[in-house]
Amino acid sequence: GNTYNPAEIEPRWQQYWSDPENGGRFFKATENKEGEPYYILDMFPYPSGAGLHLGHIENYTATDTLKRFKIAQGHNVLHPMGWDAFGLPTEQYAIKTGEKPEKVTAENVATYKRQLARAGFVYDWSREVNTTDPGYFRWTQWIFLKLFKAGLAYVDAKPVWYCPELGTVLANEEVLNTSQGPRSERGNFPVERRPLRQWVLRITEYADKLLDGLDDLDWPDSTKRLQANWIGKSTGAEVTFEVDGHEDSLTVFTTRPDTLFGATYMVVAPEHPLVEKITSDEQREAVTAYIEKAKSKSDLERAELSKEKSGEPTGAFAINPVNGKRIPIWVADYVLITYGTGAIMAVPAHDERDFEFAKKFGLEITQVIFPEDGTDELHEAYTGDGKLGNSDILDGLNVADAKVKITAKLESENRGKEAVNYKLRDWLFSRQRYWGEPFPIVWIKEADYAKLSDAVKATGPTEPVRCEMEGETWVAVPLPEEQLPLELPEVESYAPSGDGQSPLANAGEWLQVALNPETGEIVSREEGNDSAINGLRETNTMPQWAGSCWYYLRYLDPNNTSAPISHEIEQYWGMPKWYVGGAEHAVLHLLYARFWHRFLYDQGVLTTKEPFTKLFHQGIILGEDGEKMSKSRGNVASPDDVIDNYGSDALRMFIMFLGPLEAMKPWNPQGIEGIARFLKKLWREFAGDDNGAESKVASDAEDSAETIKILHQTIKKVTEDYEALSFNTAISQMMICINHLGKIEKVSRQSAEAFLQLLAPLAPHIAEELWSRLGNNDSILASGWPKFDASKLVEDTVKLMVQINGKLRGELEIGKDTPKDEVLATAKALDKILPHLDGKNIVKEIYVPGRIVNLVVK
Numbered sequence: 001g002n003t004y005n006p007a008e009i010e011p012r013w014q015q016y017w018s019d020p021e022n023g024g025r026f027f028k029a030t031e032n033k034e035g036e037p038y039y040i041l042d043m044f045p046y047p048s049g050a051g052l053h054l055g056h057i058e059n060y061t062a063t064d065t066l067k068r069f070k071i072a073q074g075h076n077v078l079h080p081m082g083w084d085a086f087g088l089p090t091e092q093y094a095i096k097t098g099e100k101p102e103k104v105t106a107e108n109v110a111t112y113k114r115q116l117a118r119a120g121f122v123y124d125w126s127r128e129v130n131t132t133d134p135g136y137f138r139w140t141q142w143i144f145l146k147l148f149k150a151g152l153a154y155v156d157a158k159p160v161w162y163c164p165e166l167g168t169v170l171a172n173e174e175v176l177n178t179s180q181g182p183r184s185e186r187g188n189f190p191v192e193r194r195p196l197r198q199w200v201l202r203i204t205e206y207a208d209k210l211l212d213g214l215d216d217l218d219w220p221d222s223t224k225r226l227q228a229n230w231i232g233k234s235t236g237a238e239v240t241f242e243v244d245g246h247e248d249s250l251t252v253f254t255t256r257p258d259t260l261f262g263a264t265y266m267v268v269a270p271e272h273p274l275v276e277k278i279t280s281d282e283q284r285e286a287v288t289a290y291i292e293k294a295k296s297k298s299d300l301e302r303a304e305l306s307k308e309k310s311g312e313p314t315g316a317f318a319i320n321p322v323n324g325k326r327i328p329i330w331v332a333d334y335v336l337i338t339y340g341t342g343a344i345m346a347v348p349a350h351d352e353r354d355f356e357f358a359k360k361f362g363l364e365i366t367q368v369i370f371p372e373d374g375t376d377e378l379h380e381a382y383t384g385d386g387k388l389g390n391s392d393i394l395d396g397l398n399v400a401d402a403k404v405k406i407t408a409k410l411e412s413e414n415r416g417k418e419a420v421n422y423k424l425r426d427w428l429f430s431r432q433r434y435w436g437e438p439f440p441i442v443w444i445k446e447a448d449y450a451k452l453s454d455a456v457k458a459t460g461p462t463e464p465v466r467c468e469m470e471g472e473t474w475v476a477v478p479l480p481e482e483q484l485p486l487e488l489p490e491v492e493s494y495a496p497s498g499d500g501q502s503p504l505a506n507a508g509e510w511l512q513v514a515l516n517p518e519t520g521e522i523v524s525r526e527e528g529n530d531s532a533i534n535g536l537r538e539t540n541t542m543p544q545w546a547g548s549c550w551y552y553l554r555y556l557d558p559n560n561t562s563a564p565i566s567h568e569i570e571q572y573w574g575m576p577k578w579y580v581g582g583a584e585h586a587v588l589h590l591l592y593a594r595f596w597h598r599f600l601y602d603q604g605v606l607t608t609k610e611p612f613t614k615l616f617h618q619g620i621i622l623g624e625d626g627e628k629m630s631k632s633r634g635n636v637a638s639p640d641d642v643i644d645n646y647g648s649d650a651l652r653m654f655i656m657f658l659g660p661l662e663a664m665k666p667w668n669p670q671g672i673e674g675i676a677r678f679l680k681k682l683w684r685e686f687a688g689d690d691n692g693a694e695s696k697v698a699s700d701a702e703d704s705a706e707t708i709k710i711l712h713q714t715i716k717k718v719t720e721d722y723e724a725l726s727f728n729t730a731i732s733q734m735m736i737c738i739n740h741l742g743k744i745e746k747v748s749r750q751s752a753e754a755f756l757q758l759l760a761p762l763a764p765h766i767a768e769e770l771w772s773r774l775g776n777n778d779s780i781l782a783s784g785w786p787k788f789d790a791s792k793l794v795e796d797t798v799k800l801m802v803q804i805n806g807k808l809r810g811e812l813e814i815g816k817d818t819p820k821d822e823v824l825a826t827a828k829a830l831d832k833i834l835p836h837l838d839g840k841n842i843v844k845e846i847y848v849p850g851r852i853v854n855l856v857v858k
């Protein structure tokens with residue numbers, strides 16, 4: 001048949017592109033290929049049992065289109081794909097079914113690959129990265145050892161969020177503040193605080209670098225702002241207050257030292273170490289009860305502005321260092337132990353939370369900043385600029401000057417100093433799970449540490465990492481590089497032990513090792529190694545974030561066995577020209593990866609400072625009802641259904657036509673009919689159909705000026721739009737083009753082919769098919785990219801009346817912007833005019849642009 005049938009043509013072209021001898025050659029990225037290198041990166045998927053969803057299709061259609069466009073333009077394009085495959089869902093499936101996580105992962109990956117190919121996405125699979133591959137995580141472990149040696153990894157037993165249901169520790173950001181108290185983001189289970197041994201990465205060391213680095217990034221402003229706020233740098237001062245009648249003093253962090261004369265009370269966090277000591281006997285019972293209650297609240301909940309304030313006076317008083325005033329010290333949970341010093345000076349006149357608190361408990365409010373236009377009594381905290389008052393030596397100054405003056409004074413009296421604080425916390429980097437990268441660390445007893453050779457000691461940090469376990473001190477010893485990767489052992493059960501320990505804690509043989517004190521290598525215990533030191537492997541595993549911290553580097557150099565990536569290859573490809581993925585990763589993944597990248601740069605492993613110089617977030621696709629798609633709402637649309645009914649070209653075009661790529665937009669199944677009609681019509685005009693329609697393409701057809709104009713407008717618009725990932729507007733323009741084609745009799749093969757070249761990146765199957773039906777032997781990808789000719793864009797021609805001595809003798813159609821000389825010359829040469837000029841003298845030439853030419857002759 002000759003009618004458009006995607007089910008017939010699409011698999012054929014997918015086969016063609018996957019064949020390295022045929023279409024596959026366009027997608028193979030090698031360093032010695034011609035063309036400027038162009039690296040396109042997607043956020044790689046987690047291969048779950050659910051398969052690809054519409055969000056994936058949206059993301060990967062955009063980059064597959066961009067890739068085909070860049071290939072046609074002659075770039076050497078690298079657009080790889082891989083799998084973020086460690087993590088909880090697979091492990092939980094393994095626990096439930098008893099299947100090996102490796103096997104589950106392999107099956108899911110195979111499904112994803114089939115689905116990707118079916119949507120017409122083509123990747124160079126020789127560069128596939130899978131975070132669970134020993135050849136990959138060998139280098140994840142290697143990077144961890146670098147961090148460890150640099151003193152950026154340490155062990156802590158501070159309280160962490162623990163979820164009994166999931167049997168694991170969670171990072172702060174994985175805990176949600178809900179009306180039922182703190183709950184796990186995944187699964188919505190209750191969580192509690194528990195002290196557990198944890199690995200922590202000192203990302204705070206990099207706070208300034210990560211903040212400053214944002215300046216040069218071409219990212220959505222909102223994402224940059226989120227990162228900056230997450231890092232949360234505040235400059236201010238630390239001020240020390242004496243506690244009346246006690247040895248101890250209380251230091252606070254404030255961003256507003258200028259308001260010190262307005263400090264009318266102080267607040268310490270319920271966990272503050274001084275609370276015990278300074279609380280008076282009368283207040284002890286109330287304070288203890290209050291502290292107990294605060295324990296069940298999350299930081300988020302406590303810090304929320306709208307929350308009703310609560311607190312108790314401790315019965316103790318502090319002395320304001322600048323005016324000697326005695327002010328009460330309260331304990332209240334709106335002050336967090338995890339920020340600043342865990343204590344504040346409260347200035348109710350100028351801080352909203354303090355104002356609310358003071359109103360509620362009837363505490364003094366002293367205004368010290370006065371706006372220029374003057375106000376009466378304060379009805380809310382005044383947080384703007386103004387002149388200082390009630391402030392002795394600061395009176396009359398503005399806020400900025402007052403800050404400088406008071407800080408200098410405090411400093412000279414040893415009662416305070418300038419200080420910087422960050423909201424950013426060190427990164428909790430361990431999980432009590434099976435399905436993650438094992439830490440390449442062995443714990444040995446303190447007494448044995450001295451037996452290690454200097455060479456082995458030198459593979460660790462200057463200050464060894466120590467940890468108390470079961471009443472003894474242990475020291476962390478890194479595995480020698482040559483013994484990487486450290487693979488996961490076979491275990492009987494993937495379930496966590498219930499006491500918070502990883503399932504690896506039960507892996508007896510794997511767990512208990514002996515190491516050679518000269519080399520640090522793990523050796524067999526049996527071989528009569530008298531000098532070997534007994535040790536225990538670390539049983540925690542790394543969080544899923546680890547693998548996604550550097551996968552974009554490995555794509556460039558996937559088979560390197562001596563480094564994660566070589567300098568030459570990093571320099572050749574450079575970092576991605578585009579990184580496309582969801583905005584839900586605005587903070588964590590993007591911040592963690594930037595941290596590792598910057599660290600590897602500092603270590604000389606990389607030559608670039610930032611990984612993702614240009615970032616784009618595709619918008620979420622909502623259900624038809626405008627709600628988030630979810631199984632429970634029953635509003636999940638499936639990409640497979642669309643492909644079954646309309647084909648993958650229709651799916652690709654439709655999903656790009658839903659709206660701007662960055663916008664959140666609802667799924668609209670009616671809209672797909674419009675795209676399907678467009679494709680059918682396109683086919684009919686180009687190839688005819690079984691109902692007698694004939695192809696309009698003819699090699700000898702002469703295109704009208706209008707056809708040429710529309711074509712060149714389309715070349716210009718589509719080229720610019722693809723460059724900016726503005727696919728919906730590119731499609732609109734192509735629709736204009738096809739509507740025009742509907743109105744004309746014939747179109748030249750040259751123009752028809754240029755149109756197919758424009759369409760091919762978005763709807764590659766139909767474009768290849770029609771291209772070959774027009775008589776081309778090679779892929780449309782080999783044909784280059786059409787160039788638009790600015791002169792063809794000149795707006796319409798105009799009709800001029802041509803008069804001789806005021807009498808209409810002829811007509812002339814000519815380009816609107818044609819210069820006067822040329823208009824006159826053309827008019828004089830017209831067949832109808834020539835006879836009137838014969839043997840006459842032209843005495844006057846009148847030209848009214850857009851209207852007439854009048855020649856006065858004698």
Ligand code: ANZ
Pocket residue numbers: 233234253254255256259334335336337338339340341342343344345346347349350351421
């Ligand atoms: C006195 C003051 C007066 C303050 C004023 C603000 C306005 P950022 O900008 O987020 O860094 N603060 C300090 N440590 C705190 C803690 N552990 N828990 C809760 N609040 C804390 O905020 C710094 C300000 O937040 C500090 O400056 C302190 O209140 C409060 F007119 O000190 B301020």
